[in-house]
Amino acid sequence: MKKKAVLTFIFISMLIFACSTSKKQAYLFPTEMSPAIQSSYQDICEKGKVLYNLHCANCHNKKKWGTDIIPDFTFEQLDAYLIRAANERHDSDLTEEKVSAEELGMVITYLTYKPKSGLVVPHKYIDRH
Numbered sequence: 001m002k003k004k005a006v007l008t009f010i011f012i013s014m015l016i017f018a019c020s021t022s023k024k025q026a027y028l029f030p031t032e033m034s035p036a037i038q039s040s041y042q043d044i045c046e047k048g049k050v051l052y053n054l055h056c057a058n059c060h061n062k063k064k065w066g067t068d069i070i071p072d073f074t075f076e077q078l079d080a081y082l083i084r085a086a087n088e089r090h091d092s093d094l095t096e097e098k099v100s101a102e103e104l105g106m107v108i109t110y111l112t113y114k115p116k117s118g119l120v121v122p123h124k125y126i127d128r129h
């Protein structure tokens with residue numbers, strides 16, 4: 001009887017451990033997206049997150065109570081072609097040499113599906129070209 005209780009305890013502990021360690025950041029994928037696609041998008045998002053922190057976070061994150069808040073860009077703002085020209089600061093800091101098209105694509109995927117933070121960036125894009 002006692003042995004059974006101990007075994008149950010070990011089993012439950014292992015289950016909790018497995019659940020807590022495998023839990024990655026939850027992204028907001030549409031429900032109609034298949035699990036296989038979701039899993040590959042999850043990998044792209046993880047890479048995009050690293051690239052975002054490297055190339056964008058310095059200018060775009062806001063600090064609140066010591067934690068970084070990542071803005072919720074709108075779908076319209078996340079247009080790869082417009083992003084490069086969206087702001088004068090982007091002209092020098094978002095060149096093809098610094099952030100490749102593929103890398104920018106991963107950042108955009110990450111920003112599209114990341115959990116919402118409630119921080120909105122006003123749409124200031126003016127057609128400068």
Ligand code: HEC
Binds near residue numbers: 083093122
């Ligand atoms: C050197 C600073 C800097 C860096 C680096 C930077 N941005 Fe920006 N970005 C700005 C500024 C300034 C604006 C104007 C809006 C604002 O004041 O926040 C802007 C605007 C934007 C907008 C909104 C455009 C609009 O007006 O609708 C998007 C989307 C954006 N940035 C994405 C990115 C992404 C993605 C990266 C990284 C790959 C990045 N930015 C890197 C400074 C920067």
